[in-house]
Amino acid sequence: MTLKPSNPARSAPLRPLVVFGTRPEAIKMCPILIECQKRPTEIAPIICSTGQHREMLAQVLGYFGIQPDIDLGLMKPGQTLTGLTAACLTAVDQVIQDQKPDCVVVQGDTTTVMASAMAAFYHQIPVVHVEAGLRTGDLMAPWPEEFNRRVAGIVTELHCAPTERSADALRREGVPESQIRVTGNTVIDALLHTVAKERSDDAALREKYPAATADSVVLITGHRRENFGGGLADTCDAIMELAKTHAETQFIYPVHLNPNVQGPVHERLGGLPNVHLVKPADYPEFVWLMDRASVVLTDSGGVQEEAPSLHCAVLVTREKTERPEAVDAGLAELVGTDKQKIISRVSHAIAERSKNAKNSQGNRDEIVLNPYGDGKASQRIVDWMLERWPS
Ligand code: UD1
Ligand code: UDP
Numbered sequence: 001m002t003l004k005p006s007n008p009a010r011s012a013p014l015r016p017l018v019v020f021g022t023r024p025e026a027i028k029m030c031p032i033l034i035e036c037q038k039r040p041t042e043i044a045p046i047i048c049s050t051g052q053h054r055e056m057l058a059q060v061l062g063y064f065g066i067q068p069d070i071d072l073g074l075m076k077p078g079q080t081l082t083g084l085t086a087a088c089l090t091a092v093d094q095v096i097q098d099q100k101p102d103c104v105v106v107q108g109d110t111t112t113v114m115a116s117a118m119a120a121f122y123h124q125i126p127v128v129h130v131e132a133g134l135r136t137g138d139l140m141a142p143w144p145e146e147f148n149r150r151v152a153g154i155v156t157e158l159h160c161a162p163t164e165r166s167a168d169a170l171r172r173e174g175v176p177e178s179q180i181r182v183t184g185n186t187v188i189d190a191l192l193h194t195v196a197k198e199r200s201d202d203a204a205l206r207e208k209y210p211a212a213t214a215d216s217v218v219l220i221t222g223h224r225r226e227n228f229g230g231g232l233a234d235t236c237d238a239i240m241e242l243a244k245t246h247a248e249t250q251f252i253y254p255v256h257l258n259p260n261v262q263g264p265v266h267e268r269l270g271g272l273p274n275v276h277l278v279k280p281a282d283y284p285e286f287v288w289l290m291d292r293a294s295v296v297l298t299d300s301g302g303v304q305e306e307a308p309s310l311h312c313a314v315l316v317t318r319e320k321t322e323r324p325e326a327v328d329a330g331l332a333e334l335v336g337t338d339k340q341k342i343i344s345r346v347s348h349a350i351a352e353r354s355k356n357a358k359n360s361q362g363n364r365d366e367i368v369l370n371p372y373g374d375g376k377a378s379q380r381i382v383d384w385m386l387e388r389w390p391s
Helices: 023-037 055-064 081-099 111-122 145-154 164-172 186-200 203-208 230-245 259-269 283-292 301-310 339-355 377-388
Strands: 016-020 046-049 103-107 127-130 156-161 180-182 217-220 250-254 275-278 295-298 313-316 332-334
Touching: 016 023, 016 081, 016 111, 023 055, 023 103, 023 127, 023 186, 023 301, 023 377, 046 081, 055 283, 081 111, 103 111, 111 127, 111 145, 127 145, 127 377, 145 156, 156 164, 156 377, 164 180, 186 283, 186 301, 186 377, 203 283, 217 283, 230 250, 230 259, 230 275, 230 339, 250 283, 259 275, 283 301, 295 301, 295 339, 301 313, 301 332, 313 339
Parallel strands: 016 046, 016 103, 103 127, 127 156, 156 180, 217 250, 217 295, 250 275, 295 313, 313 332
Antiparallel strands: none
């Protein structure tokens, strides 16, 4: 299926509706918006936040200096997947009716992405999918993200695949070659933009996160729905055990605001002297924390892509990943959520890193070559849109 932009004979700049709603979408979309700002005569995005996230989204937009033209403010505490999907579909539909954009740009695999792509399809407006083609092949892992990403893919005109592997997944699904381009992942554009800045002046961060200046730091995140309940509880129990047996190691855990995460994490890990449960960190702060950490324990998609660049041992609390490139390159390891396995693999990583202390490595400042991108993904994505829909 090839849709035409709603306004094919355009003489003005291309007007994409760029939609995002959560923290990771904003981190990965802001570099594209910054790239558009460099070419105002060619491309003039209409920036729409669904507000699927509130505080965690505001943190990112503030840092990148991006102000949405439209804020749908959809987040409700404890929102359900169905409720959010319905609200998002209805609200984005109205935005498309009002704005009549040339195309709709979405990023990743959230409810915002799936619903916005569907709304664009109902208006027969082409979709540009950033970070296309990631697959585990299992609809239940990650849940519901594998479904969201596949639905968006069905209606996408330009598939911006971060890697050859994701492009291959699209080819296997029958997407024509002309609709696939390997662009790299914009998360690396954002990381490169941020890391140098944070390293140059980190006095305030050292004061805010004194634990992060220790020699041995484990940074933790976790929020996958398929880990709610048993998986998250077992991961917390493993962290508790590790904290007791590694008293010299500092465990820093910025806790996701989802109440299904906040409750169990605070209940199980609150009060341990070397476990620091902190608020979600501002994006540049989190990049700095990754830069300080020797080990990262996470089920996050974005963190799997970033942390390998910063000399961290990356242990992934998932059984399957749609980002296998780092695992194949020996830069990350899937450890699942089995308590004993987490204890064993984190202990091993802590010991390895103390032999080969990250912070005394001569090349610590070097950004490790990363399979997910080279920092030029946004440029390639904007180039492709302008090439496909010239004025
Ligand atoms: C969502 C995405 C997930 C993504 C993650 C990134 C879906 C289905 N899930 O999961 O793919 O990996 O974001 O973080 O799209 N909350 C706040 N403030 C915020 C953000 C969230 O209070 O700034 C709380 C609210 O109670 C909200 C709840 O977290 O209802 C869940 O938010 P939601 O976006 O539905 O799911 P996430 O778990 O954040
Ligand atoms: N991140 C952040 N603050 C934190 C934790 C993570 O800014 O406290 C950033 C991180 O650098 C990465 C992104 O958030 O770019 C990942 O988002 P998240 O883990 O929420 O979602 P996922 O990538 O799993 O969809």
